[in-house]
Amino acid sequence: MLPTPSTSHVNYDRIYEPAEDSYLLLDTLVLSTETAFLKDRFPPATPSPLVLEVGTGSGVVLAFVTANAETIFGRADIATIGTDVNPFACEATAETVRVAVTEQAKVGKASGRFCDCVTGDLSTALKHGSVDVLIFNPPYVPTEALPEMPTHSEALGSASRDNFERDSRLLALSYAGGADGMETTDRLLGQLPDVLSKRGVAYVLLCKQNRPQDVLERIREWLGGWHADIVGTSGKKAGWERLCILRIWRP
């Protein structure tokens, strides 16, 4: 059992608190099936894979991947990068990663290399073809509407740290998924063929209301021979998996 990165410094009034979905991502990435898949796809001595987490929130997932690169990829020479629409989440992520990497160093373990967490919409700031592993824990709860994105001028500014209305909107952005809970996820899926490298693979979390089977089938119809499978599940209730992780890749 690998330790979960500490997020004790994170302000949950405006940043999504790690929950069952975050932990399912962590658990899935260290399943022997996934580590075997990733080690085979990114063998040592090949160029360092770039891992992007979209919507890092507290940074718990990106910190876990960075600190446990050796376990997950069989190599510590990976680069990690994050994006979030919430500038406070970017700040928190950098700190969560820093703490996790420091903890690893204390027990003599090497970590991957964290680049930065940038404020942005999904993967739009990333260069096409640059991402080898993309991880996304989306806002997946079905809601009537999507909350407004933070405005350009609203992004960051220690001058405006206390703003209740903005904070509740930032929090809503981290879970409210619009129709079927799929509005944001569908936008991200649409970016995958461009942003992923040839060896790229994406891990995307879905909930039951997102209709994972339909999503799988849609991806399998993309041009270019894409594969998609459910590789992790949690929250069994009356035979239904509440949450699942999709792996999406080109063989």
Place this chain on the structure above:
Amino acid sequence: MKLLTINFLTCARKTCKSTPASFPLHPKEAELEQVETEMNPLFLRNILPRLDWEAMRMLTTELGLPNLPAETPAPEELVVATTTDLDAGNGDDRASGPSQMARDLHVLLMETSIASGKLVCGNCGHEYAVKEGIANFLLPSHMV
């Protein structure tokens, strides 16, 4: 933000994505800071093929940093033999360490950061702000 990060970013506008001028972004009024971090020679070696060397050269020039060599350094240029025990008569006692080139690259890519300033798209001219080391790629709604 680290200079390495800029190797992976472009203008966020859809209309710019496919134009070569949207990469690399050009620093403007950049305040640099040095953040020390431990060097990982293996990482350096395997991240090199991920770099757009021309873009990195352009970036260092625009930031007024020492020029990078014309070509991506070869892996063997990153190491130097540090100790050689000639008496041993075999290679077993040879140890190697990071070369000056490796140290310089580490400082440039991993330790040199833009604390504040702007990153400008060479295609549309949009300026992305960097504040407290965090770049903001959110676009005003009329530009999305």
